[in-house]
Amino acid sequence: MLRLKKLAKTYRTGDKALRDVDLEVPTGQVLALIGPSGAGKSTMIRCINRLVEPTGGEVWVDDLEITRLGAGALRRARRQMGMIFQEYALVERLTVMENVLSGRLGYVGFWRSFARKYPQHDVDEAFRLLDRVGLLHMADKRADELSGGQRQRVGICRALIQNPKLLLVDEPTASLDPKTSRQIMRLICELCEERGLAAIINIHDVALAQMFVSRVVGLRAGAIEFDGPPEALTSDVLTTIYGEEDWEATIRKVDDDEDVPAPDFEGAE
Amino acid sequence: MPVSERNGTQVWQRRTQGESLVRWFGWLIGVAVFLYCWQQISDATTWFFVWDAPRIAGDIWERATPPRWEYITQLGRPIWDTLNIATLGTLIALCLAVPVAFLAARNTTPSALFIRPLALLIIVSTRSINSLIWALLLIAIIGPGVFAGVVAIAIRSIGFCAKLLYEAIEEIDHTQVEAITATGASRWQVMAYGIVPQILPAFAGIAVFRWDINIRESTVLGLVGAGGIGLQLQASLNVLAWPQVSLILLVILAAVILSEWVSAKVRGAII
Amino acid sequence: MSGTIAHRELGDLLGRQWRKPPFIRNPWLRWALLIGSFGYLVAAFATIEVNWSRVYEGLERGGQFVLAFTSPDFVSRGADIWKGMMESIVMTVAASVVGIAISIPIGLGAARNIAPLPVYLVCRAIVAISRALQEIIVAILLVAIFGFGPLAGFLTLSFATIGFLSKLLAEDIEAMDRAQAEAIRASGARWLQWINYGVQPQVLPRLIGLSMYRVDINFRESAILGLVGAGGIGATLNTAFDRYEYDTAAAILLLIIGIVMALEYLSGIIRAKVQ
Numbered sequence: 001m002l003r004l005k006k007l008a009k010t011y012r013t014g015d016k017a018l019r020d021v022d023l024e025v026p027t028g029q030v031l032a033l034i035g036p037s038g039a040g041k042s043t044m045i046r047c048i049n050r051l052v053e054p055t056g057g058e059v060w061v062d063d064l065e066i067t068r069l070g071a072g073a074l075r076r077a078r079r080q081m082g083m084i085f086q087e088y089a090l091v092e093r094l095t096v097m098e099n100v101l102s103g104r105l106g107y108v109g110f111w112r113s114f115a116r117k118y119p120q121h122d123v124d125e126a127f128r129l130l131d132r133v134g135l136l137h138m139a140d141k142r143a144d145e146l147s148g149g150q151r152q153r154v155g156i157c158r159a160l161i162q163n164p165k166l167l168l169v170d171e172p173t174a175s176l177d178p179k180t181s182r183q184i185m186r187l188i189c190e191l192c193e194e195r196g197l198a199a200i201i202n203i204h205d206v207a208l209a210q211m212f213v214s215r216v217v218g219l220r221a222g223a224i225e226f227d228g229p230p231e232a233l234t235s236d237v238l239t240t241i242y243g244e245e246d247w248e249a250t251i252r253k254v255d256d257d258e259d260v261p262a263p264d265f266e267g268a269e
Numbered sequence: 270m271p272v273s274e275r276n277g278t279q280v281w282q283r284r285t286q287g288e289s290l291v292r293w294f295g296w297l298i299g300v301a302v303f304l305y306c307w308q309q310i311s312d313a314t315t316w317f318f319v320w321d322a323p324r325i326a327g328d329i330w331e332r333a334t335p336p337r338w339e340y341i342t343q344l345g346r347p348i349w350d351t352l353n354i355a356t357l358g359t360l361i362a363l364c365l366a367v368p369v370a371f372l373a374a375r376n377t378t379p380s381a382l383f384i385r386p387l388a389l390l391i392i393v394s395t396r397s398i399n400s401l402i403w404a405l406l407l408i409a410i411i412g413p414g415v416f417a418g419v420v421a422i423a424i425r426s427i428g429f430c431a432k433l434l435y436e437a438i439e440e441i442d443h444t445q446v447e448a449i450t451a452t453g454a455s456r457w458q459v460m461a462y463g464i465v466p467q468i469l470p471a472f473a474g475i476a477v478f479r480w481d482i483n484i485r486e487s488t489v490l491g492l493v494g495a496g497g498i499g500l501q502l503q504a505s506l507n508v509l510a511w512p513q514v515s516l517i518l519l520v521i522l523a524a525v526i527l528s529e530w531v532s533a534k535v536r537g538a539i540i
Numbered sequence: 541m542s543g544t545i546a547h548r549e550l551g552d553l554l555g556r557q558w559r560k561p562p563f564i565r566n567p568w569l570r571w572a573l574l575i576g577s578f579g580y581l582v583a584a585f586a587t588i589e590v591n592w593s594r595v596y597e598g599l600e601r602g603g604q605f606v607l608a609f610t611s612p613d614f615v616s617r618g619a620d621i622w623k624g625m626m627e628s629i630v631m632t633v634a635a636s637v638v639g640i641a642i643s644i645p646i647g648l649g650a651a652r653n654i655a656p657l658p659v660y661l662v663c664r665a666i667v668a669i670s671r672a673l674q675e676i677i678v679a680i681l682l683v684a685i686f687g688f689g690p691l692a693g694f695l696t697l698s699f700a701t702i703g704f705l706s707k708l709l710a711e712d713i714e715a716m717d718r719a720q721a722e723a724i725r726a727s728g729a730r731w732l733q734w735i736n737y738g739v740q741p742q743v744l745p746r747l748i749g750l751s752m753y754r755v756d757i758n759f760r761e762s763a764i765l766g767l768v769g770a771g772g773i774g775a776t777l778n779t780a781f782d783r784y785e786y787d788t789a790a791a792i793l794l795l796i797i798g799i800v801m802a803l804e805y806l807s808g809i810i811r812a813k814v815q
Contacts, residue, residue: 078453089448106453411598
């Protein structure tokens with residue numbers, strides 16, 4: 001469903017953020033992308049929907065090559081890729097409902113969106129999604145009145161209302177407390193399964209990644225160092241990705257987490 | 270080194286000798302420049318009048334009090350004109366300042382090489398020149414009257430509003446814009462959803478702030494013939510009708526205080 | 541509608557129109573404001589008398605003026621321009637120095653956290669008067685009292701500087717970090733020592749920045765004081781407009797813009813240095 005071929009990004013400063021990355025993500029697979037800060041995780045996600053222009057290689061979504069698209073075609077392609085951000089990136093002075101509906105911007109014309117006259121099925125879908133994440137009663141609140149976890153759930157709604165085939169998720173839990181982090185990760189993974197979405201989740205919390213996903217890709221200095229199931233993440237592997245450190249505690253934490261109600265697909269462990 | 274050895278003991282000084290010397294020299298030049306300027310002013314002054322000033326001031330005060338209260342009936346229309354000059358001028362200025370600000374802000378300008386310097390030039394040139402001078406210029410071009418006043422206020426305010434607005438645009442949170450772009454929104458939709466909501470409070474604050482200043486400025490535009498209450502002030506001064514002058518000054522003072530109060534209230538409500 | 545939000549169920553909302561909640565909740569107030577402002581605009585536009593034929597004639601002159609910027613004439617009135625500019629600069633420098641010097645004690649006095657109440661009230665009153673009176677009106681009065689010439693302009697600008705700078709300085713002092721000032725006081729410092737060590741270091745950088753900004757404003761204002769006979773380039777500029785000498789006027793305006801830009805650049809450097 002998503003294929004990256006020799007994807008490369010060199011910034012104008014000369015920093016090589018991505019070095020010829022090859023990756024294939026089948027439909028419905030949730031993939032965690034781990035790696036130290038500056039390894040190119042954010043760049044890779046942003047190169048897929050061209051918020052950052054890649055300097056080389058190809059991005060294929062089904063049969064569409066993204067990197068050569070013109071402005072209009074790129075916008076149509078972006079509609080198929082929902083994105084969720086680290087600091088939620090809600091437009092803070094708009095209401096929750098407007099934020100969710102802004103996910104439909106690629107589908108409606110300018111004046112319609114400007115007058116906030118969205119088609120009825122979009123409005124219904126927005127209400128359904130808000131109900132699904134438990135924020136229906138917040139619909140007319142302004143986004144900056146919400147807590148971090150609530151904001152991220154609105155961000156998820158905004159990505160899902162695009163009706164995407166693929167979710168690009170950039171550090172969804174970095175600004176959240178541990179409990180909310182798990183709730184958000186569980187919600188993202190559940191929704192992906194409900195809708196059969198593929199997802200790439202950037203995450204720096206290795207233990208959290210292992211709990212929820214079926215495949216982990218480790219990035220280091222712009223190149224893939226590891227690609228496999230979460231159980232295969234040994235301390236040797238972590239050392240190659242992150243460098244020398246005592247990893248036992250990190251890995252063991254996963255086993256200690258049994259008191260947390262486990263989502264149904266975590267049974268692989 | 271501020272710590273030096275002298276006669277075997279350590280002496281701490283705030284600055285080294287060289288630094289102190291430079292500072293003293295700087296102060297010396299400053300004082301000399303100031304004295305020169307004062308000399309120039311003094312040379313151009315007839316000191317006889319200055320020594321006579323207390324008497325003249327007393328004389329004017331005596332003639333100006335009490336104000337001619339009944340003159341206020343003739344001030345209704347000039348006050349209305351003054352309000353219109355300030356309000357319409359501000360509205361026109363805002364309409365023109367918004368595009369200029371978007372062209373001048375680093376993160377929204379279409380071309381940092383050609384269009385941005387042009388927008389900055391518009392901002393600095395309209396801002397550097399006082400509205401009275403714009404009024405003089407416009408009166409020479411389109412004739413005296415309220416219209417010239419409105420245009421003068423509008424032109425003067427473009428640079429002011431655009432400067433504050435483009436600084437606000439440059440400070441917006443970029444990830445919110447990125448998020449809207451990622452949904453596949455068009456350029457204008459990104460503007461309407463990602464940028465405009467973020468700068469709206471700043472915009473409202475700037476508008477009210479400038480309106481307050483414009484009320485002040487439009488009260489004196491009439492001195493050069495651009496309409497408003499300043500016309501009456503000029504006419505009264507020409508015939509040395511001091512009781513009328515004092516009444517007009519009181520009205521202007523009231524207008525200024527009132528506009529400051531209104532703008533403070535509105536800003537409080539918005540932000 | 542707004543009161544029932546908490547009890548809404550998904551089923552109630554599906555198929556219903558959604559509207560952005562209005563900025564002003566009260567519909568009466570909202571409509572009154574809308575209609576009121578619309579009515580005002582109509583009335584305002586209706587009462588402006590525009591002589592369109594005069595404006596149309598003026599467009600040509602406006603074009604000439606814009607063209608004059610491409611060939612400004614610094615020479616034929618060179619002596620007048622030089623004299624007026626020097627007078628403006630001299631007034632700016634002298635008034636800024638005196639104004640800043642006076643506004644420091646008044647600013648200290650107008651800060652509630654360091655000044656006793658009677659001093660505070662007196663200083664605040666001075667600030668209020670200075671801010672409420674426009675430069676140009678003050679200039680008219682001072683010209684009437686002291687006669688024509690740069691002295692009236694100098695006094696006007698000094699007076700205006702006091703209102704501007706004292707207010708901002710006082711606000712800055714009121715917003716300063718208490719703990720630092722208390723620490724100095726705790727060492728047994730006298731009042732002046734306390735100001736010197738506890739207050740001055742906190743507010744000095746901003747004071748310098750504001751002073752530079754005020755110098756900039758003073759120069760711009762000095763360009764109009766000539767219109768009422770208080771000295772400076774304004775008189776020359778006025779004459780140039782009266783005689784329709786657009787090329788000379790353009791030259792003067794370019795000089796003003798140039799000097800303002802230079803001052804802004806300079807103040808940027810100085811501000812970066814003191815912070």
